[in-house]
Amino acid sequence: MVEHSLFESQPPKKSRTFLPKNTLNSVKVSLYRCLSLSVILLFQILVLNFFLGATSNSVSIHTRIVQEKPKILPLPSLQNEECQSGKVYVYDLPVMFNKELIDNCQDLDPWHSRCNAVSNYGFGPITAGLSAGMPENLAPAWYWTDMFAGEIIYHSRMMKHKCRTTEPELATAFYIPFYAGLAVAKYLFTNYTVKERDWHSVMLLKWLQDQPYWQISNGSDHFIMLGRMTWDFRRSKNQDWGSSFIYMPLMKQILRLCVERNPWDHLEISVPYPTGFHPKSKSDLDQWLNFVQTRNRTNLFTFVGGKRKVKSDFRSLLSTHCYNESDSCHIVDCSGTRCYDGTWEILEAFLDSDFCLQPRGDSHTRKSTFDCMLAGSIPVFFWKRSIYNQYQWFLTDEPENFSVFIDRRDVRSGVSIKKVLQGYDRERIRRMRQKVVEFIPRFVYNYIGSDEMGNTEDAFDLAIDGVLKRFKEEKRYKNAEFQEE
Known part of the structure; x- marks a missing residue:
């Protein structure tokens, strides 16, 4: 463009001056030489600028890559570096899928308001005091937390997680x-x-399928937390219970955290139901562990639950059994809505008992199992599906080390629960309780923003670490397969 403008532009007009012919020729030659030199000089300047610019750009790009490289590829040799398994990107969903549901909390239940249940980042209202005999300074760590509030708790905690990234390309x-x-x-x-x-x-899946990072993986590196049991999302026929969310085509590769998993679905991970204890410091946690470990227990076993008006109700059988063994069993009758919002009487019953009876609830698992273990009581199961193939990331896959199994059919046939439990000597009970207490930090959910927990990982931390490790391993496996091909 510059050369073109030099040759094509018209010089300004000047008044005519008559010169001798030789002089005129000499002037023409001089002008021609000057013009040629100018063009050559200009060309050299352009070439020099081009190379200098390219060098500058390459240095700038190289510097930027060197600066960003540790963020993209953390050095595996740095053992103390956080987020070695990767980072999590949190989708900013339209408010109709989360915030709007909380804002309209009075419409979440057909019978009564759920506003307390979804308040305070999902932890619910703080309790109005502690039961007699419990450490008073732990009162700020206790909340009336709803059993189905996990979705809100996980979202709240994820927004402040150390491995959250706001740059999806790094996730x-x-x-x-x-x-x-x-x-x-x-x-x-x-x-x-x-x-x-x-x-x-x-509507959620319609929104999701338009997102660029979904389109890259088709959801194979995506995960969700479902605050209810998996069965509430598995409607296969129109006349059946629940929604068909899990069976929708776009859900085929999404990893799901839920409070009760389908044992035959490899895409589901069961996570603990929320309890009411949410420590805010390592001191809170240590004090509670010591309290339940040294608690003087006066009952062999306890049963917390209500009778149901169904044929051959197993809970009714346990209730009758407990009443008949009142010298060894403490019962808290939760018929109706008496225990719906929690009561200190439940925790006291668990604290005072060596064992707690855990029949199936609306499904095979119960929140009561974690309330029982939080009090240092040893759970007694009657369905293997209540604990086997559930919560392995948190309670290990050896339930016999911290729980008792008595087949419900044996109980129906007349087997005495009292006699079975009396067969465990004090040393065996001590070892089982020790294992239960060891698990408490792994299944409680710390309060949001609890910066004084040290290196103690709670249920949320273990769940997210497990998800990241799983995705990292799957990616490594796929890359190895690709290289072999």
């Missing part, structure tokens, strides 16, 4: 903060259509 995993359990809850117990039960889930 190993993508978290979908959709409150699926809250969205479907009010449609479960009344005569709503299947379209209404599925509406939020359908």
